[in-house]
Amino acid sequence: MVKWIVQTNLASMVETSDNVKMEKICKNHGFEFEGVKVVPFSGIIPDFDQNMPTIFYGGTGWINNIYTRYPDHKGIFFNPESVFTHWIEKYKEDALNYGASETTFEKLANQNYQNNEYFFIRPVSDQKEFNGGVISFEDIKFWRDKIMTDTPDLASLPIVVAEPYALSHEWRLFIVNEKVITGSLYKTYSVRNTSEVVPPVVVEFAEKQAKVYSPADVFVMDVCKCGYKLYVIEIGCFNSAGFYDADLEKIICAVSKHVENLYEV
Secondary structure, eight states, rough: EEEEEESSSHHHHHHHHHHHHHHHHHHHOOOOOEOOOOTTTOOOOOOOOTTTTTEEEOOHHHHHHHHHOOTTTTOOOOOOOOOOHHHHHHHHBBBBBTTEEEEEEHHHTSSOOOTTEEEEEESSSOOOOOOOOOEEEEHHHHHHHHHHHHHHHHSSSOOEEEOOOSEEEEEEEEETTTTEEEEEEEEEETTEEESSSHHHHHHHHHHHHHHHHHHHEEEEEEEEEEEEEEEEEEEEEGGGGGTTTHHHHHHHHHHHHHHHHHHHH
């Protein structure tokens, strides 16, 4: 018997009712489901039977708290070593921001750039300290000043800085044992645009890259089209990844089967 413990008060869950869909799918396939409302910054984690195949899904902070307490738990697929500077060296030129530099907000804001110059920035880690994106140098300096006032530690957070690119399409792929289970288009030309249709060439590209490097047996890979070429945008922990229009039933069944098999070994 597989059990899913799902955070139900995520902002994304409220918008899409994914938790309701997840509960229905679990019940249809004989999996247990437990919804949990997480108190932000509380550090409280749920009690669970460690001998029962249990899969967690929720916010990054909550998942990290559970992982910190139970680092060997088989239902969390977080790999702390798989930071940007680690995995980008695996994919090399097939990664969108290969060759990007590592710095901090404080150091970047002290550089001599024009206010209207733009950069792509993101955290080095997979902890979602902030959402990556394209930002002007003027706004980078504004962020730096605000960070130094409100959260000084964030000013020294390792970040990635790269040239911004025009991306025509962005997809999220759900991968189990190097195979794409399902996926979703989530942006076209930087505008949210979801669709369950994922071209075969994108699936083939993702599976090829998964054979080069997979941070865990189960993970997500974001792939983009830039010009005529496909690139890996980033990879991340499945347990906190948004689903968009991916086939949720395929995800739950595939991950459940994988985790169940892990407990049988």
